[in-house]
Amino acid sequence: xxxxxxxxxxxxxxxxxxxxxxxxxxxxxxxxxxxxxxxxxxxxxxxxxxxxxxxxxxxxxxxxxxxxxxxxxxxxxxxxxxxxxxxxxxxxxxxxxxxxxxxxxxxxxxxxxxxxxxxxxxxxxxxxxxxxxxxxxxxxxxxxxxxxxxxxxxxxxxxxxxxxxxxxxxxxxxxxxxxxxxxxxxxxxxxxxxxxxxxxxxxxxxxxxxxxxxxxxxxxxxxxxxxxxxxxxxxxxxxxxxxxxxxxxxxxxxxxxxxxxxxxxxxxxxxxxxxxxxxxxxxxxxxxxxxxxxxxxxxxxxxxxxxxxxxxxxxxxxxxxxxxxxxxxxxxxx
Numbered sequence: 272x273x274x275x276x277x278x279x280x281x282x283x284x285x286x287x288x289x290x291x292x293x294x295x296x297x298x299x300x301x302x303x304x305x306x307x308x309x310x311x312x313x314x315x316x317x318x319x320x321x322x323x324x325x326x327x328x329x330x331x332x333x334x335x336x337x338x339x340x341x342x343x344x345x346x347x348x349x350x351x352x353x354x355x356x357x358x359x360x361x362x363x364x365x366x367x368x369x370x371x372x373x374x375x376x377x378x379x380x381x382x383x384x385x386x387x388x389x390x391x392x393x394x395x396x397x398x399x400x401x402x403x404x405x406x407x408x409x410x411x412x413x414x415x416x417x418x419x420x421x422x423x424x425x426x427x428x429x430x431x432x433x434x435x436x437x438x439x440x441x442x443x444x445x446x447x448x449x450x451x452x453x454x455x456x457x458x459x460x461x462x463x464x465x466x467x468x469x470x471x472x473x474x475x476x477x478x479x480x481x482x483x484x485x486x487x488x489x490x491x492x493x494x495x496x497x498x499x500x501x502x503x504x505x506x507x508x509x510x511x512x513x514x515x516x517x518x519x520x521x522x523x524x525x526x527x528x529x530x531x532x533x534x535x536x537x538x539x540x541x542x543x544x545x546x547x548x549x550x551x552x553x554x555x556x557x558x559x560x561x562x563x564x565x566x567x568x569x570x571x572x573x574x575x576x577x578x579x580x581x582x583x584x585x586x587x588x589x590x591x592x593x594x595x596x597x598x599x600x601x602x603x604x605x
Contacts, residue, residue, distance in 0.1 A: 276485040278525050283475045283482070287521045291513060295551045298520035302552040305527045310589040311581060312366060312530060312555040314400075315359035319347045319388065320371035320381075346371070346381050349388050356392045362574040364558065365591035366398040368423065374439070375405035382410070386417040393418035398591045400460055400490075405444060408451040415455040420592075421490060422452045423460035429476025432469050449484070458489035462532065465518060466496030466510040474518060478525060487526040489594070493518055493553070495536025510536075512544045516551045523552025530555045530594065542580050549584065 289297065302308060356367045369388060376382055385403065392399050401414060402423035414422065427433065430442045452459050463477045481488060495510050522531050532555040533540075533548050540548070545556075558577040581588065 274487070274527060275525070276483055276487070278479060278482040280472075280475055280479050283478050283521060283525060284472070286524055287471065287475060287517055291517070294517060294520045295547070298523040298552045299550050301524050301527050302554070306530075306552075306554055307589075308554075309585070309587055310554065310593075311549065311586050312532075312589040313362075313364050313577065314366040314368055314532070314555060314557045315355070315364045316368045316370060316557050317347075317352060317355050318372070319352055319369045319385065320344070320373065346384060349384065349391065352388050353391055353395075356395060356397060360395060360397055362558070363578070363588040364397070364574075365589055365593075366400060366420070366555075367392055368400040368402065368421075368557075370402045370423075371404070373404040376403045376407070376410045378410070382413075386413060389414060389417040389419050393420070396591060402460075405440070406448045406451050408454045411451045411455045411457060415457050419457050421458040421460045423490075423492070424448045424452070425462055425464070425492065425494075426477055426480060427463050428467055428469050429473035430480065431476060432467070432473040436467050446480075449488075459484075460490035460492060460532075461488040462490075462492035462494065462522075462534070464494040464496055464535070465515060466507050466536075468507055475521075478518075478522060481522075482525045487529050489528075490530045490532060490555070491522050491526060492532040492534040493522065494534045495539065497536055509539070512540065512547065515540075515544075516547050519548050519553050520551035532556070542583065545580065546584055549586070554589075 286294070286297075299308075352369065359367060369385070369392075371385070385401070389399050389401065398420040399418065400421035400423055401419060406414075406422065406424070411422065424445060426442070426445055428436060433442045449459055449461055461481060463474075465474070481491060493515070495515060496507055499505055519531055519533070522529070531553045533545065533553040534557055537545065537556060556577065558574050
């Protein structure tokens with residue numbers, strides 16, 4: 272099977288609606304053609320700047336527009352970030368993702384501090400990903416110069432449904448940031464969230480947009496909504512595991528070389544349910560030492576529990592810099 276960038280929505284919908292066991296089998300087959308099925312990349316997410324975001328994303332505890340448990344905090348000190356990264360590396364984590372609750376990156380002292388964090392965590396031999404909001408091409412270049420491996424900027428949902436969830440920026444803004452990252456050698460991490468009230472057609476629409484990007488995002492996170500009290504989407508129903516697996520399997524089939532990341536919401540899944548996700552092509556998870564992802568409102572399984580699960584399933588943690596032929600300096604190898 273080759274790599275395509277011209278998937279049509281009706282083709283993707285047909286894949287999504289394939290009888291469940293057949294779909295998982297097809298996805299597992301594609302996964303083995305393009306990935307080592309024994310390896311899972313374990314990532315650690317660090318909220319380097321929590322709360323106070325001016326955006327109105329209807330799912331987010333960090334928006335200043337909603338009354339949630341999250342209180343605005345200052346940018347973390349570099350030493351704090353380095354200590355968290357060091358501990359993560361000791362447990363087998365190979366990628367550290369640093370997130371800031373910003374609408375966009377500004378050329379100021381805080382961005383300079385983030386660049387220093389990127390340099391120092393990269394020098395520890397870890398892949399570094401950042402999610403800092405909207406980004407210019409010049410800022411993307413600065414991040415590449417600092418050694419950044421990946422930039423996360425999720426589409427969240429389909430273009431048609433997007434304005435139902437977020438009004439403070441457009442779908443085009445999201446795609447423009449991805450285009451700015453693509454002017455560099457930094458890899459792209461972009462996916463979405465299940466459980467926003469979207470239809471199956473919206474899920475297909477999001478995958479359609481991602482699969483028609485050339486190249487595909489190197490990383491496609493599939494998040495499950497964590498309902499946060501105080502946000503507009505607090506009362507959304509839970510997403511059935513069958514729909515999560517269908518989404519992972521469809522993403523795996525149409526974007527065969529991408530890492531598919533089982534991201535936020537994984538704490539809700541049993542080991543058996545997670546195993547189904549891995550069978551369907553998910554090959555990355557987020558793990559933690561404090562049982563949370565970006566905020567206190569988004570639970571995350573801890574390192575010990577994840578290590579036990581991976582051992583049980585006969586899986587191993589993937590070393591850093593094993594994909595895309597990239598070195599820590601961000602240079603493409605022969």
